[in-house]
Amino acid sequence: MRIGDYKESYAADEALFRTPTARAWLLVLLAALAVFPFLAGDYLLYLANLVGVLAIGALGLNILTGYTGQISLGHAAFMGVGAYATAVLATRLSLPFWLSVPAGGAAACLAGAVVGVPSLRIKGLYLAIATLAAQVIFEWVFTNWTGLTGGIRGLNVAPARLPGFRFDTDRRIYFLIQGVLALHAYGAANLFRTRVGRAFVAVRDRDLSAELMGVNLFRTKILAFMVSSYYAGIAGGLWVYFTKVVTPENFPLSLSIQYLAMIIVGGLGSIPGTLLGTVFVTLVPEGLRSLTQVAQAVAPGAMAWFYPMRDIVFGAMIVGFLVFEPHGLAEVWNRIRRFFALWPFPK
């Protein structure tokens, strides 16, 4: 039980993980992540990698939408830009992954800057529609620029490798993905302790006041788009080495919507929430799939219900969280934490 929360220096007050309990749990989590691939089967490992890649993208979207208040319906397209840039550099120039993935991030970052330009003139609902257009246009480019992207057949990429080591199995690439994720989650959490990150939040809360306080709106909004797209691009690059193939169907509008669902379910403007939301939104359909497989044994034909039920559950999840738990899983998590902070005494 924690009875007090005294801090004796500014450094302690500004720390990312403020209490010994939080630091201890973080170590437990990291240890669990480190031993996970040696205990888990192939399927769980695949899911962990999927969640890892998507979580990086979701962090990016939460920086843009949750922290800066700019809605994007085109996040999957930026992931696609990163993925194609990585794949092209890896196949044409045979760049190693530690160059091609960051290059994918940079390419997505540039694309984000271009799409972000209208965000100064238009906002809210109009911006959502502008990014929707970006999604449609990028998807079209992925399909039609066959010389570069390979059209609908896509591009095949060899596994990532270091001298003497190939990331050719899910177990091996697990460490790469989770390492990059940890780095980017740490970066995102730190971002909001800097001037730039605070400016993002100020723009979200009231853009006019932010401008009056000396925040350059145009620069800040563009920067938010760039950072967010960079995250998406890195996710795209890792996606390439994870699945070893990239096609236009990997980055549809529905993925953009799934990203938005993740940050809404997780909690807008919360880094741990983003991670929780990604896990939740990715695993719920998988749970439904296992449930259907069990039902299939009892009632043949249950499998036909899987896809419609997945749509319904996905929609109900979004609507349910928005209506009943608008601050998402992050708020649920905080409630649990507060409860145990005083436990076993009543509040």
Added chain:
Amino acid sequence: MEYLLQLLASGVVTGGIYALIAIGFVVVYKATGVINFATGELMMLGAFFAWTAMTAAALPFAAALLAAVACSALVGAAVERVVLRPLLGQRAIAVIMVTIGLSSIFKGLAQIAWSGEYRSFPDIFPRRPVILGPVVLPSRQAYPFLIALAAIALLWALFRFTRTGTAMRATTDDQATAFGMGIDIRRVFSLSWILAAVTAALAGIVIGAIGGISPQLGAVGLRIFPVVILGGLDSIGGALVGGVVMGILENLAGGYLDPLLPGGGVKEVAPFAALVLILMVRPYGLFGTRDIERL
């Protein structure tokens, strides 16, 4: 020349149908400030209601149309009351996402109720094509266009001449004042969703009659965004003009540019490219209210 006329004519026809969908969208946006991403799925539901009434219940077309309109009105009212009202005045992202969530739910429900198969609509129009000078319009396009026009005229009359329509316009203009004058705002919100569902149902039936229906029909709903942005999100006249312009643009781009590009698909992407340009130059569209906000 004849090819151009043909493209223009089918552009106008498609545009009329887009305009019909866009009007339902604009009505909701005007009254409640909600961008309805479930428009396409409301269309799909309406089309399936009519299809069921005609095939399973063997009703004549007119009766099936009425039944579909009634069912859709119920759906629209329920959506507003159960889902949208608790979110009144919430952030834009909440409102957008809730309609996206609804569209996913509707799609799933439709797959369960009617299975994912593609079905052709019963013949409801005479088979003979309509010939206008050099232009030949298949009857499956010409009559739907007339239905769309009639529906638009009806809506216009409703807004212009009836007491309810006036109340709706007043609410759009200034909610607080309208409320002060004794207009029941909640009823107006509910009514605008009902209108949106009904126009969507009509559009769905019309589109179903042209090309058949499946739970994936809702994807057409995305195409109205260029239409409403061009016309202005809150202008009914704009929806009409935007619909026709985008219909023509789409057909011209498809007719002239598609053969030049290997992958094709210009027809689908051209309106969105136009959308980006419009947003850059004139974000409030041709006839939308110009929000003056100086930064």
